[in-house]
Amino acid sequence: MAPAISCVFLVALFSTSCEAIASSDQMCIEKETNKTYNCENLGLGEIPGTLPNSTECLEFSFNFLPTIQNTTFSRLVNLTFLDLTRCQIYWIHEDTFQSQHQLDTLVLTANPLIFMAETSLNGPKSLKHLFFIQTGMSSLDFIPMHNLKNLESLHLGSNHISSIKLPKDFPTEKLKVLDFQNNAIHYLSKEDVGSLQQATNLSLNLKGNDITRIELGAFKSTIFQSLDFGGTLDLLVIFKGLQNSTVQSLWLGTFEDINDEDINFSVFDGLCEMSVESMYLQKHHFFNISSNTFHCFTSLQELDLTATHLKELPSGIVGLKSLKKLVLSANKFSNLCQINAANFPSLTHLYIKGNTKRLDLGTGCLENLENLHLLDLSHDDIETSDCCNLQLKNLSHLQSLNLSYNEPLGLKTEAFQECPQLELLDLAFTRLRVNTAQSPFQNLHLLKVLNLSHCLLDTSNQHILDGLPVLQHLNLQGNNFPNGNIQKTNPLQTLESLEILILSFCDLSSIDQQAFISLKIMNHVDLSHNRLTSSSIEALSHLKGIYLNLAANHIGIIPSGLLPILSQQRTINLRGNPLDCTCSNIYFLEWYKENMQKLEDTENTFCANPPLLRGVKLSDVTLSCSITAVGIFFLIVFLLLFTVVLIFAVKYFLRWKYQHI
Amino acid sequence: MNSVAAALLVWILTSPSSDRGDAWPTHMACSSGGLEVLYQSCDPLQDFGLSIDQCSKQIPQQLNIRFGIILREDIRELFLDIALISRGSSILNFSYPICEEDLPKFSFCGRRKGEQIYYAGPVNNLGFDVPQGEYQVLLELYNENRATVACANATVISF
Numbered sequence: 001m002a003p004a005i006s007c008v009f010l011v012a013l014f015s016t017s018c019e020a021i022a023s024s025d026q027m028c029i030e031k032e033t034n035k036t037y038n039c040e041n042l043g044l045g046e047i048p049g050t051l052p053n054s055t056e057c058l059e060f061s062f063n064f065l066p067t068i069q070n071t072t073f074s075r076l077v078n079l080t081f082l083d084l085t086r087c088q089i090y091w092i093h094e095d096t097f098q099s100q101h102q103l104d105t106l107v108l109t110a111n112p113l114i115f116m117a118e119t120s121l122n123g124p125k126s127l128k129h130l131f132f133i134q135t136g137m138s139s140l141d142f143i144p145m146h147n148l149k150n151l152e153s154l155h156l157g158s159n160h161i162s163s164i165k166l167p168k169d170f171p172t173e174k175l176k177v178l179d180f181q182n183n184a185i186h187y188l189s190k191e192d193v194g195s196l197q198q199a200t201n202l203s204l205n206l207k208g209n210d211i212t213r214i215e216l217g218a219f220k221s222t223i224f225q226s227l228d229f230g231g232t233l234d235l236l237v238i239f240k241g242l243q244n245s246t247v248q249s250l251w252l253g254t255f256e257d258i259n260d261e262d263i264n265f266s267v268f269d270g271l272c273e274m275s276v277e278s279m280y281l282q283k284h285h286f287f288n289i290s291s292n293t294f295h296c297f298t299s300l301q302e303l304d305l306t307a308t309h310l311k312e313l314p315s316g317i318v319g320l321k322s323l324k325k326l327v328l329s330a331n332k333f334s335n336l337c338q339i340n341a342a343n344f345p346s347l348t349h350l351y352i353k354g355n356t357k358r359l360d361l362g363t364g365c366l367e368n369l370e371n372l373h374l375l376d377l378s379h380d381d382i383e384t385s386d387c388c389n390l391q392l393k394n395l396s397h398l399q400s401l402n403l404s405y406n407e408p409l410g411l412k413t414e415a416f417q418e419c420p421q422l423e424l425l426d427l428a429f430t431r432l433r434v435n436t437a438q439s440p441f442q443n444l445h446l447l448k449v450l451n452l453s454h455c456l457l458d459t460s461n462q463h464i465l466d467g468l469p470v471l472q473h474l475n476l477q478g479n480n481f482p483n484g485n486i487q488k489t490n491p492l493q494t495l496e497s498l499e500i501l502i503l504s505f506c507d508l509s510s511i512d513q514q515a516f517i518s519l520k521i522m523n524h525v526d527l528s529h530n531r532l533t534s535s536s537i538e539a540l541s542h543l544k545g546i547y548l549n550l551a552a553n554h555i556g557i558i559p560s561g562l563l564p565i566l567s568q569q570r571t572i573n574l575r576g577n578p579l580d581c582t583c584s585n586i587y588f589l590e591w592y593k594e595n596m597q598k599l600e601d602t603e604n605t606f607c608a609n610p611p612l613l614r615g616v617k618l619s620d621v622t623l624s625c626s627i628t629a630v631g632i633f634f635l636i637v638f639l640l641l642f643t644v645v646l647i648f649a650v651k652y653f654l655r656w657k658y659q660h661i
Numbered sequence: 662m663n664s665v666a667a668a669l670l671v672w673i674l675t676s677p678s679s680d681r682g683d684a685w686p687t688h689m690a691c692s693s694g695g696l697e698v699l700y701q702s703c704d705p706l707q708d709f710g711l712s713i714d715q716c717s718k719q720i721p722q723q724l725n726i727r728f729g730i731i732l733r734e735d736i737r738e739l740f741l742d743i744a745l746i747s748r749g750s751s752i753l754n755f756s757y758p759i760c761e762e763d764l765p766k767f768s769f770c771g772r773r774k775g776e777q778i779y780y781a782g783p784v785n786n787l788g789f790d791v792p793q794g795e796y797q798v799l800l801e802l803y804n805e806n807r808a809t810v811a812c813a814n815a816t817v818i819s820f
Contacts, residue, residue: 041706061775062733085775086731110731110775134776158776181771208768231768255768257782282764306764330764 032057039063047073054078056102061085069093079103085131086110097123109133109155118144126150134158145170157181157205164206165192172199176225182208188241189215193222201225206232207251214241224248231258239270246275253282253306262287271296278302278325285309294319306330312338325349329376332356336365336391347372353402354379361391374400378426383407385433392418404428404451411440424449428475431456434464442467453477453502465491473500477526484509484531486539493518500524504549511536522546527553528573534558537565544568551601552576556609560587566598567591573600579618581607583625592618691716695820696791703799703812706733711813718819722788728780730811735774736760738805746797759802791819 027048028039036057039048044063051058055076065072065087073079079100089111096117097103103124113135121127121144128150132143138160149171161183166172178196185206196202200223207230219242226249229238235252242250254260262285272295279300286308297303297319307330320326323344333339334357341347347369352359358381366372372395384391387409392398398419403409408431416422422444432455434440441447447468457464457479465474474495481490484507492501498519508530516522516539525540528551537558540548546569555577558566566572581589596602596619607613613621685708690698694717702708709730715721739760745753760770766785769778796817802810 085773109773110777131773133773155773158772207771230765253765255770256766256785257768257780283766304763307766327763 047076051076057081059083060087061107063087065089067091067093068096070095070098072096074099076100077102081105083107084111088112090114092116092120094119095122096120099123101125103127105129105131107131108135111135113137113142116142116144118146120144121147123147128152129155131155132159137161140165140170141167150174153177153179155179156183159183161185163192164188164196164204166195170195172196175199175202177203177205179205180209181205185209186211187213187215188218190218193218197222201248204228211237211241213237216240217243219243219245221245226251231255233258233260235263235267236270239267239274243270243273247277249278249280250276251280252284253280253304254284256283260284265290265293268293268296271300275299278304280304280306281308282306283308289314289317291316292318298322301325303327313340313343315340315342317343320344322346327351329353330356333359335360335362337362339365341366342368344369345371349374351376352380353377355381357381358383358407361388363390364393366392367394369395370397372398374398376402378402378404378406381407382409385410387411388415389418392416395419397421399446400424402426403430406430408433410434411438413438413440414442415440416444420445422447426451427455428453429455434458434461436461437463439463439466441465444468445470447471449473451475452479455479459491462489462491466494468495470497471495472497474498475502476506477502478505480507486511486515488512488514488517490515492516495519496521498522502526504528504530506530508532508536509554511539513538513541515539517542519543523570525549528576529553534562537562540569541565545570547571549573549600550577554578556580557585558588558591563587563591567595569598571600572598574618575601575604577605578608579605580609581613581616581618581621581623582610583623586623586625589618589621589623690815694718696720697818697820698815699818700800700813700815703814704733704809707731709811709813718791720786720789720791722786723783724786725782726780726784728778730778732772732774732776732778732810734804734806734808734810735772736769736804736810737771738762739770739810740803742799742801742803744799746799747794752796791817793819795819 027042028037028051031038034052034054037051037055038059040059041062045065053075056078058076058079058081061083062085065084066089068089068091070093073082073096077099080102081104085107086109089108091114094117097120100123104126105128109131110133124147127147129152133155134157136159137156140161145167151171152174153176157179158181161180162185164180164185186209188211196204202224203226204224205228207228211229211232212234214237221244223246227247228251230251231254232238232252238252260283276299279302282304283306286305291314295318300323302325303320303323304327306327310328310331311333317340320343324346326344326347326349328339329351333352333355336359339352345368348371350369350372353376359377361382361384375395375398382403383406395418399421401419401422401424404426405428410433412435416425420443423446425444425447428451432452434457438461441450444467448470450468450471450473453475454477457476459479459481486508492498492515496518499522501519501522501524504526508527509532511532520542522543523545524547526549528549530553532550532553532555534555534557540546548569548571551573552575555574557580592599599605602617602619605618607616607618607621685702687699687701688711690700690711691713692698696716696718698713698716700711710728712727714725737760741757741759743753743755744751759766765771767780769780772778798815798817800813800815802812804810
């Protein structure tokens with residue numbers, strides 16, 4: 001009898017009451033309380049009554065508003081951004097945006113507009129960005145222009161417009177972006193370009209318009225921030241038409257789906273008559289370049305020859321002596337020396353990424369580029385057993401080097417001796433072969449950022465990260481440590497300036513309490529996607545105010561002794577852990593509720609145990625682990641019964657004793 | 662009451678298909694030369710149209726396709742993931758950039774959410790022979806935010 005009762009008592013004592021608060025389902029997604037709402041794809045025929053009047057940003061695309069008028073949005077007086085993409089709008093009637101004084105951006109993309117009333121855009125005090133992409137417009141007169149004085153960008157792509165001429169009195173003082181992509185503009189006259197004269201530093205996009213004729217002198221003494229003639233078939237027309245103009249950035253690339261003939265290099269003679277800072281010539285066919293091809297490029301700062309089928313550049317090229325930035329990505333070089341780097345002695349930035357052939361770095365191919373600051377050699381299938389001193393010879397000013405996504409590289413001690421000024425080194429996804437006790441990064445006294453993710457490093461080499469006195473940011477994602485354990489002595493201990501450490505996907509199961517002891521100023525530690533339990537938290541006890549990512553680990557119960565370590569941090573992520581929501585974890589669960597402002601991703605942080613609470617948000621769980629009313633009842637019953645049994649026992653014992661005197 | 666009924670009707674007619682529960686129909690992208698390509702949109706929001714020219718077991722280099730879709734996202738950056746499965750086991754996983762900020766390969770790169778797109782042109786593929794058998798291909802187009810632009814479950818049958 002008594003054992004059974006005590007069982008019931010124990011059950012009652014530990015019984016927990018659970019409570020989950022279900023949030024009511026709203027149709028629109030609230031992205032920022034009372035401010036930003038997303039109502040996309042809901043097939044709504046009107047603005048839902050549930051949206052607060054204070055809404056500022058409204059994403060309302062893919063709904064159904066055949067007619068919009070002054071009553072449609074009248075309630076939402078604080079709107080600054082309104083996206084009405086593909087809402088099947090035919091009519092925009094008088095005073096539709098009358099009460100939206102703050103409206104800044106209006107997106108009307110892909111609506112089959114039939115008519116916009118004269119006052120349909122009145123109301124906003126400072127309408128800055130207008131999107132009329134694919135609205136079936138054939139003339140700019142369609143846009144009511146009374147209230148466009150503050151307009152900064154006008155997007156008119158994919159319409160049936162055949163002239164860029166703005167209507168008389170169209171306000172252009174503040175216009176910075178005028179986008180005519182994919183229209184039917186074939187001719188640019190003096191008058192057309194003249195209508196943009198008031199705008200300063202304008203970016204004009206004419207991509208996907210086959211320009212066949214430009215009136216001579218149309219661009220004379222004009223100044224543009226950027227001009228985009230992407231996909232144009234006849235470059236000669238463009239260069240002739242742009243005579244005596246000044247263009248900061250000129251985009252003349254073409255595309256895979258556009259038939260393009262070999263470029264006739266004489267077209268570039270037109271460049272002698274104009275001033276261009278950056279030029280983009282992607283995907284043209286640049287065969288048989290001669291040393292004289294670029295003789296008119298002398299004023300150019302930046303040249304982009306991405307995917308131009310280049311196999312080599314000749315030596316002695318005239319005209320590129322002062323070039324600062326050169327992009328030769330996605331070409332067909334087989335050896336780095338084939339770019340003849342001596343052609344570009346002033347170069348500070350060089351990009352050769354995604355070469356379609358295996359790139360051999362050769363020896364000293366870039367040694368003339370004394371001013372080079374940035375070198376990108378990623379995605380090039382580079383493979384070498386001894387990198388990188390011979391290959392990067394004389395690049396003493398290099399600050400940023402990208403060798404990510406290559407084939408295995410062998411690194412010896414002081415592998416980057418030739419570039420002592422390096423501040424950023426990216427070796428992600430390139431397998432590194434480093435012999436025992438070698439220190440490849442030795443003497444990189446200025447290196448701040450080192451990305452070694454997925455390099456398959458030998459982390460048992462205690463000296464692998466030696467010689468990096470100012471390293472702030474280290475990414476070791478996807479590298480393994482011996483036995484999945486970071487021991488007290490480990491290669492990280494020398495990095496005393498480290499602020500950001502990424503150790504996600506490292507298959508870690510434990511971290512020694514002293515493992516990070518010399519890393520005193522860390523403020524961002526990512527340990528996500530490992531197999532760590534709560535005991536590893538002790539390794540962070542000396543750190544305060546950090547961002548700590550522990551997502552997707554094996555943390556179940558966090559004992560109360562570890563909670564002060566969490567409390568002293570700035571932000572913690574515990575998503576994707578098998579968190580325990582029973583009374584054995586009550587201290588942590590209480591801590592969690594009190595520290596919600598410290599926790600990241602709480603919407604996706606769920607209980608895994610007990611089965612009843614699996615998948616419930618931790619923030620929704622309320623445990624009551626003290627004695628409940630039922631518990632008190634059973635306790636009293638138990639004590640009463642116990643007393644009765646005790647009395648009987650004493651009585652029986654005394655009687656038995658008397659009988660035997 | 663009438664307006665409520667009308668709104669309800671409009672909502673039913675224009676609401677995305679996920680509510681209707683049934684999948685998009687299976688279309689034939691091509692069928693000739695011993696090769697048959699069937700596909701079904703796996704984007705719950707919409708269907709799309711695809712047809713492949715020069716369908717044959719010896720797939721030539723530079724296939725020409727025709728493709729029509731409404732963009733649900735901007736495509737300044739656009740990536741393609743291909744997963745090839747045969748008899749339940751994965752043969753090939755592949756990811757390929759179509760539009761990038763520094764290399765827009767195609768003329769449609771940079772077009773905006775909501776735009777209707779029709780593309781007829783080459784796809785810059787490798788030429789290869791398709792061995793006899795049935796293959797499952799999962800194709801996914803997505804942008805820099807990993808938002809789906811198009812998704813297709815295709816079946817390739819080579820006789």
